[in-house]
Amino acid sequence: MDYRMCWLEYRGLPADAAGKLKDWFSSVSILEPGSSVLKDEIRRFSERSIGITPRFYSRPLKKEKYIMVGRLESLPIKLDENLGEEGFMLRTLEWNGSKILLVTGETKKALVYGIFDLMKRIRLGEDIEKMNVLEKPKAKFRMLNHWDNLDGTIERGYAGNSIFFKDNRIIINQRTQDYARLLASIGINGVVINNVNVKKREVYLIDSIYLKRLKKLADIFREYGIKIYLSINFASPVYLGGLDTADPLDERVARWWREKAREIYDYIPDFGGFLVKADSEFNPGPHMFGRTHAEGANMLARALAPFGGVVIWRAFVYNCLQDWRDYKTDRAKAAYDNFKPLDGQFDDNVIIQIKYGPMDFQVREPVNPLFGGMERTNQILELQITQEYTGQQIHLCFLGTLWKEILEFDTFAKGEGSYVKRIVDGTLFDRENNGFAGVSNVGDSVNWTGHDLAQANLYAFGRLAWNPDEEIERIVEEWIKLTFGDDEKVLENVSYMLMKSHRTYEKYTTPFGLGWMVNPGHHYGPNPEGYEYSKWGTYHRANWEAIGVDRTSRGTGYTLQYHSPWKEIYDDINTCPEDLLLFFHRVRYDHRLKSGKTLLQTMYDLHFEGVEEVEEFIKKWEELKDRVPPDIFERVKERLHMQLEHAKEWRDVINTYFYRRTGIPDEKGRKIYP
Ligand code: GCU
Structure with missing residues (x-):
C-alpha cells in the first residue's frame, strides 16, 4: 500500500x-x-x-x-x-x-x-x-469541502494531488474506499468533491458525461453514510444549457435547473446538493442579473427540494476590486452587509456557509458577526483545515485549539450563553439544517496530509463537528494514541507540540489580529506590504507612528455588527482583547499593553519567542526517535527544520519592517536588520 x-x-x-x-x-x-x-x-x-x-x-x-x-x-x-x-x-x-x-x-x-x-x-x-x-452527533451537516480540480490539482492543497480527479477523469480505487473509512470513523457525513471555483472543465461535472462515474463514487461513499455534493457554477444554464441568461427569476433558467436536478437524482438518489460560490471573486451569481442572493439560492433550492437536496450558499462575498486609497470600504463588513438584510428570506433547504472570521482564514480573526446576526437562516461554520495562511502543512500548526475558541465564543445574540457551538448545532435558534464545513487538507501523499501531524487537524475537525462540547485536550490525546500507540513520552511531547503550535505560529507571523503580511498569490512566507496596495481590501496602513485599521464606531463601524457587550468591548482600545488589538484599532507603536510593555517591543518579543518555541518543538520531536515509526519520524523532522528556517525568515522580515518604520530599537538589543 x-x-x-x-x-x-x-x-x-x-x-x-x-x-x-x-x-x-x-x-x-x-x-x-x-x-x-x-x-x-x-x-x-x-x-x-x-x-x-x-x-x-x-x-x-x-x-x-x-x-x-x-x-x-x-x-x-x-x-x-x-x-x-x-x-x-x-x-x-x-x-x-x-x-x-x-x-x-x-x-x-x-x-x-x-x-x-x-x-x-x-x-x-x-x-x-x-x-x-x-x-448522537450534535450538528446535522458535518462536511468536508475539497477544493480539487478535475485536472488533479488542488487549490490551496499542500498534500499532493487530488484523490478524486486526474486528467479530467474521476478516480475510483481502493483509496476511495479507504478515504470513506477515515471520514466515517470521525463522523463526516458529506463531501463536496470539487473546488468552489467552478471554472473550465468543472462546469461539466453535472453533465451526463460525468454523472455515471459520480454514481459509482456515491455508491462507495453511501456505504459509509457519506453523501456526495458538488460545487456548481451559477451560470451553468448558459454554459451547459445553451440559454442566453442564468437569471434566477427567468422561468427557462429555473426549469433548466429542475431538469438538471432530476437527471442528477436519477443517477444518485441520495445526492446531497450544491455548494455555490456566487458573486464572489469573479464567480457569476444573481447580482449579475440584478437579483439577490436569496432569489438565486431559493431558485436552486426549489429545484433540489423534491429530492431532499440542499443548497449551501457561501457568504464569502466582498468587493475584490477595492482601491487601497478608499478608506471607507471595509472588507470585514462585507459578509454581514450582504447577508444580514436577507435574514428570513432563504428557503428551509438553503444553508448559508460562513467563514469563521470576516476576512479569510487568517491565523487570528474575530468571530464573524453573522453568527448571532442571522436568527432566521440556516448556517454552516466554514473552517479551513488546509493550512493556506497557517503554514501550508510545512509548519506545524494544530488548529483544533483555535476552532475550540471559535466554538466557545459567546455571541450574546440571545443573551449570555449564545455560543457559536449552539448556533451550528441548531439549538440556539431552533433550526435543523446547520453544521460544519472544513476545507480539506487531504491529497494523494503517503500520509494524506503532507505533514504527518496535520492529520490531527482533520481528526479534530471531525470530532468537533460531531460534538463541539468535546474538550480539545481529549481529542488530541485520542488522536495521538490511535496514531502512535500508548507510549507516554509520545503522548506527552506530541500533545505539548500540538497544543502550543497555533500560538507559536501566530507569534512569529502576524500577532494581534494583524494578518495578511504574506506573499500575494501563493500566500506562503512573509511580505509586510504584499497586500498593502492591492485590490483585495487587506490593508494595515502602517506608517512611522501607528498601524492597524480603525474598525470601531469612530472608524469603519465594523464593531457595530456585534451584539452588546462585544460591540462596546471591541470598540474600546482598553477592553479589546489584545490578541485582536490591531484587527479593531489603529494603535501607536508606543501604546502600552497590559503587561506594561509597548506594542512595538511586544511585537519584537513575540517574534523572538515564536522562533525559540519552534526550536523547542524540534527538541521534543528528537526525543521521540525510535518511539514513532522511522518514516514518520524523518518526515516530521524534515518539516520541523524547514519550519524553523522559515520562522526565522518571518521573525527577521517582520521585525526589520517595524524597526525600519519606527527607528526604535529592540530594548534587549537582539539582532534586527537596520
Ligand atoms: C481564499 C483562497 C481562494 C479561495 C477563496 C474562497 O481567498 O485564497 O483560493 O477560492 O478563499 O474561499 O472562495
Whole structure:
C-alpha cells in the first residue's frame, strides 16, 4: 500500500488485552442484511489487533459471550431508545444466557458509526465488559469541502494531488474506499468533491458525461453514510444549457435547473446538493442579473427540494476590486452587509456557509458577526483545515485549539450563553439544517496530509463537528494514541507540540489580529506590504507612528455588527482583547499593553519567542526517535527544520519592517536588520 491509514492503522494489541477480547470477537452476530462494510471493518480490526478471524452469523447465538450488531427494530432485545438517524448505542448486557456486547442504532449508517466507535474505545483501553455508550452527533451537516480540480490539482492543497480527479477523469480505487473509512470513523457525513471555483472543465461535472462515474463514487461513499455534493457554477444554464441568461427569476433558467436536478437524482438518489460560490471573486451569481442572493439560492433550492437536496450558499462575498486609497470600504463588513438584510428570506433547504472570521482564514480573526446576526437562516461554520495562511502543512500548526475558541465564543445574540457551538448545532435558534464545513487538507501523499501531524487537524475537525462540547485536550490525546500507540513520552511531547503550535505560529507571523503580511498569490512566507496596495481590501496602513485599521464606531463601524457587550468591548482600545488589538484599532507603536510593555517591543518579543518555541518543538520531536515509526519520524523532522528556517525568515522580515518604520530599537538589543 502506498499510503498509511492514519488513526485507523490497526496495530497488534498487547497480549493480555488481546487475550481478553478473543472470546468476544470470535463470534459476531450481524442482524443487518448487506452489511459487508460492517463485517470487513470488524474482521480487519480483529485480525490485525487481536489476531483472530471472527465468524459471522446473521442470527442471535447461544454463546457465553459475543458481539451483536443490528438496528433497534431487528434486535431480539427490546430497547426503548430514541437514537435518531445517526445516533448509536454500545452496551454490554446479559440476555438469554449470554453476555452480549450490543452495537445498535436506527439506521445502517448509525451502525457504521457504532462499529468505528467501538473499535476506537477498545484501542483506547476501555473495558468491553462495561461498555455503556449513547452517542448522537450534535450538528446535522458535518462536511468536508475539497477544493480539487478535475485536472488533479488542488487549490490551496499542500498534500499532493487530488484523490478524486486526474486528467479530467474521476478516480475510483481502493483509496476511495479507504478515504470513506477515515471520514466515517470521525463522523463526516458529506463531501463536496470539487473546488468552489467552478471554472473550465468543472462546469461539466453535472453533465451526463460525468454523472455515471459520480454514481459509482456515491455508491462507495453511501456505504459509509457519506453523501456526495458538488460545487456548481451559477451560470451553468448558459454554459451547459445553451440559454442566453442564468437569471434566477427567468422561468427557462429555473426549469433548466429542475431538469438538471432530476437527471442528477436519477443517477444518485441520495445526492446531497450544491455548494455555490456566487458573486464572489469573479464567480457569476444573481447580482449579475440584478437579483439577490436569496432569489438565486431559493431558485436552486426549489429545484433540489423534491429530492431532499440542499443548497449551501457561501457568504464569502466582498468587493475584490477595492482601491487601497478608499478608506471607507471595509472588507470585514462585507459578509454581514450582504447577508444580514436577507435574514428570513432563504428557503428551509438553503444553508448559508460562513467563514469563521470576516476576512479569510487568517491565523487570528474575530468571530464573524453573522453568527448571532442571522436568527432566521440556516448556517454552516466554514473552517479551513488546509493550512493556506497557517503554514501550508510545512509548519506545524494544530488548529483544533483555535476552532475550540471559535466554538466557545459567546455571541450574546440571545443573551449570555449564545455560543457559536449552539448556533451550528441548531439549538440556539431552533433550526435543523446547520453544521460544519472544513476545507480539506487531504491529497494523494503517503500520509494524506503532507505533514504527518496535520492529520490531527482533520481528526479534530471531525470530532468537533460531531460534538463541539468535546474538550480539545481529549481529542488530541485520542488522536495521538490511535496514531502512535500508548507510549507516554509520545503522548506527552506530541500533545505539548500540538497544543502550543497555533500560538507559536501566530507569534512569529502576524500577532494581534494583524494578518495578511504574506506573499500575494501563493500566500506562503512573509511580505509586510504584499497586500498593502492591492485590490483585495487587506490593508494595515502602517506608517512611522501607528498601524492597524480603525474598525470601531469612530472608524469603519465594523464593531457595530456585534451584539452588546462585544460591540462596546471591541470598540474600546482598553477592553479589546489584545490578541485582536490591531484587527479593531489603529494603535501607536508606543501604546502600552497590559503587561506594561509597548506594542512595538511586544511585537519584537513575540517574534523572538515564536522562533525559540519552534526550536523547542524540534527538541521534543528528537526525543521521540525510535518511539514513532522511522518514516514518520524523518518526515516530521524534515518539516520541523524547514519550519524553523522559515520562522526565522518571518521573525527577521517582520521585525526589520517595524524597526525600519519606527527607528526604535529592540530594548534587549537582539539582532534586527537596520
Ligand atoms: C481564499 C483562497 C481562494 C479561495 C477563496 C474562497 O481567498 O485564497 O483560493 O477560492 O478563499 O474561499 O472562495
